[in-house]
Amino acid sequence: MILGTLGPEGNNHALIAWRYLKRRAPQGGQCVFFDTFEMAFDALLAGELTHVLQCTAHFSHADCVGRYMHRAFPVDAFIAGSKPLALLVRRDTPEPEHVALQPATRYYTDLSAFKTIIEAPTTVDVANGLMEGHYQAGICAEEALAKAPDTLQLMRSLGPAIDTWVIYTTASLDKNSPLHL
Numbered sequence: 001m002i003l004g005t006l007g008p009e010g011n012n013h014a015l016i017a018w019r020y021l022k023r024r025a026p027q028g029g030q031c032v033f034f035d036t037f038e039m040a041f042d043a044l045l046a047g048e049l050t051h052v053l054q055c056t057a058h059f060s061h062a063d064c065v066g067r068y069m070h071r072a073f074p075v076d077a078f079i080a081g082s083k084p085l086a087l088l089v090r091r092d093t094p095e096p097e098h099v100a101l102q103p104a105t106r107y108y109t110d111l112s113a114f115k116t117i118i119e120a121p122t123t124v125d126v127a128n129g130l131m132e133g134h135y136q137a138g139i140c141a142e143e144a145l146a147k148a149p150d151t152l153q154l155m156r157s158l159g160p161a162i163d164t165w166v167i168y169t170t171a172s173l174d175k176n177s178p179l180h181l
Helices: 012-024 037-045 061-067 123-132
Strands: 002-006 030-034 051-055 073-081 085-090 098-101 116-119 137-141 152-159 162-169
Touching (some): 012 051, 085 123, 123 137
Parallel strands (some): 002 030
Antiparallel strands (some): 051 162, 073 162, 085 152
């Protein structure tokens, strides 16, 4: 199984991809990471991948369902939790005015105290931007706190996001599949 999904390594798509391969392809598999889902689905259609993994909470999900209809087919779905998330703030910004987030995380907590919301492509980008001083606060994996304890502090622990994930291939399921209703 060659499974394509959104990168970079270290994000929640990578985490869930590796979990999926461990469970569904115990004989071994490969993950390939892409900058966009369009690139992953195009690679699937070109025969460079056997499967694509996508979280249904990702902002591009509906777009991909429409764009690749009748060419990429959902063949598996499951529920999985992300890395524990948190609202982190830089220690040198006692009253942050802006918060960075990946759009799917927008409503995970009350952000009314912030004047500006900055969208980032991934929670990994948010964590890196916080550590590098590009953002004052952000929603990202709580593990970023352990990587930069002198720079970051916990504002609010959010726990893992529990999401629905879909696997796509280029062949549709047999109508007798237990996944068909």
